[in-house]
Amino acid sequence: MNHNPLMFHLSVYSRMVLPAASLLVWGGVMFSAVTWGLRWSATGVVPSDATFAVQGLPEMDLAAAARSLGAVPVQMAASPDLASRFQLQGVMAGGPNAGAALISVDGQVAKPYRVGASVTEGWVLQSVQGRRISLGTSMDGPPMLALELPAKK
Structure with a gap:
């Protein structure tokens, strides 16, 4: 008990x-x-009967992409073929003979160029004023082509 x-x-x-x-x-x-x-089962071997569609990236039209972002070339005294070679994508203005521009040549990836630098064979970045640049055959020669960024929205 x-x-x-x-x-x-x-x-x-x-x-x-x-x-x-x-x-x-x-x-x-x-x-x-x-x-x-x-x-462990989620990281295991994929069953052999599973099929996957491998897709590559679609081809991209660089000129159309630049136009949709507002980079429109404006020409001064150049032929339409010449103006379509260059696309202005960015500007950094400096003093009277200073500054840089982001330019795409022949649809390639855009590269930065300083005033006085050779953009491509026979073309030099002559000046940068605000949202506009001038290209010519030499630094002291007359401007042959002007490219301008579109107005801000």
């Missing part, structure tokens, strides 16, 4: 705690196993 009520109460409590703690521990172990199993 149990004549100590506190001992009786603790023995019932301890019988419930041990199974509950065991259940929690094993639940954590199962959760961890399932999580790692799913992670």
Whole structure:
């Protein structure tokens, strides 16, 4: 016969705690196993019957992209073929004989040029004024082509 009520109460409590703690521990172990199993299966080998369509990047029309961004060449005394070779994409004005421009030649990637630098064979960046540049055959010669960035919206 149990004549100590506190001992009786603790023995019932301890019988419930041990199974509950065991259940929690094993639940954590199962959760961890399932999580790692799913992670490993996601990075595993692709089944051989799966087909994937490999797509390359679409061809890009650089002239159309430049026009959509607002780089419109403006010519002074040059033929239309000549004006279409150069595309002004950015300007950094400096002093009277300083500054730089970001110019794309013949649809290639735009490169920065300083005033006085040769843009391409026979063409020199003569001046930069605000949003406009002048190109010519020499630094001291008359400007043959002017390119201007479009007005801000």
